[in-house]
Amino acid sequence: MPPASPGGLAPSTGGDSLTLMRLFHAPGSPYARIARMAVIELGIEDRVTVVEATLRDPASVLLPHNPVGRVPALVLDDGTTLTETTPVLMMLDSLVEPARRLLPGPEAPRALAAYGRVLGMIDGIAVWNRELRRPEHERSPGVIALETQRTARVADALERDVAAGGFAVRDAGFFALVSAFGYCERRHTAFVWRQGRPALTALFDAAQALGSVARTVPPAGMGSAAPAA
Numbered sequence: 275m276p277p278a279s280p281g282g283l284a285p286s287t288g289g290d291s292l293t294l295m296r297l298f299h300a301p302g303s304p305y306a307r308i309a310r311m312a313v314i315e316l317g318i319e320d321r322v323t324v325v326e327a328t329l330r331d332p333a334s335v336l337l338p339h340n341p342v343g344r345v346p347a348l349v350l351d352d353g354t355t356l357t358e359t360t361p362v363l364m365m366l367d368s369l370v371e372p373a374r375r376l377l378p379g380p381e382a383p384r385a386l387a388a389y390g391r392v393l394g395m396i397d398g399i400a401v402w403n404r405e406l407r408r409p410e411h412e413r414s415p416g417v418i419a420l421e422t423q424r425t426a427r428v429a430d431a432l433e434r435d436v437a438a439g440g441f442a443v444r445d446a447g448f449f450a451l452v453s454a455f456g457y458c459e460r461r462h463t464a465f466v467w468r469q470g471r472p473a474l475t476a477l478f479d480a481a482q483a484l485g486s487v488a489r490t491v492p493p494a495g496m497g498s499a500a501p502a503a
Contacts, residue, residue, distance in 0.1 A: 297362070298327045298336045298347040302492045304396050304457040305359045309346035309366065311449045312376055314486035318369050322348075359393065363446055376446045388440060389447035395428040396454050403462045422465075429467055429474070437473040444484075452481045460494045 297313060299306035313322045327336035329343060339355045340347040348356040348365055356362050360377070367375035378385035402421035405413050432451065435441065441448050455478050458465045468475045481487050 294351055295322045295365075296339075296349040297322050297324045298339065298349070299324060299345050300327060300329050302457075302461055303329075303345050304399075304453045304492070306345040307453040307456070307490050307492060308359055308446070308449050309348070309362045310490045311453070311486040312363055312366050312446070314489060315376065315444065315449070316366060316370050316374065318366065321369055322366070359450075376444075376449065378445055378447065384440075385443070385445055385447055388435065389445070389450055391428060391431070392447055392450040392454055395425060395432070396450070396457070398424040398428070399454065399457065399462055399465065402464070406464060425465055429465075429471060433471040433474045436477050441477060448481075449486070452478060452487055456487075456492060460492045 297306075297309055299310055310324060313319055313324065325335065327345060327347075328334045329336075329345065334343065336345065336347060337343055339349050340357050342357055344357055346357075346359060346362045348362045350356070350365070356365055363377045367377050378389060380386070398421045402418060402425060405418050405421070432441075441451055451474075455467055455474065458467045459478075
């Protein structure tokens, strides 16, 4: 019998008994969407039960497992709960053979850098979006300006990356990118990201045909179409 890995899971060998996990998500979260797409892409829906949870809710089903109250949160069969996108992807990847894994490793530094760049952009968009959801008199113009500039700067860099052939592999960076701009498309329409970015637009539009993408489209709206200034 193979030794247990950290968290109580035996490595997947293709013939071991199924390990059931629960992935908590919120439909509007771009971070959780990356994990949800990963479950579908990796073909492990029989091993991971996806559970919708409310956020910023003291009665949320998520809180007994993850007091941080963030998604994605992956509850293992022994009760251990992993939080944040990258650790969750690491555990999901462990359920399949190495050749099928989505998260780049140190042997692929450019792909790992691309993934990190997109996560950083999502962080900035989340801050920008949160400010726009505040009553107008409570918003910070400085924060909005900073995150507007940061997001546009990263999107321009991603446009250059895609135009040069980047993000051609369906790995974690690819799905993070789809999730980031899908969030802007549906929930953060203050950022008109398609303008002047034809390579990104083409990649994003082509990705919509993938089952994992089509099945995880976030709901529209969240008060995020407010003007950025």
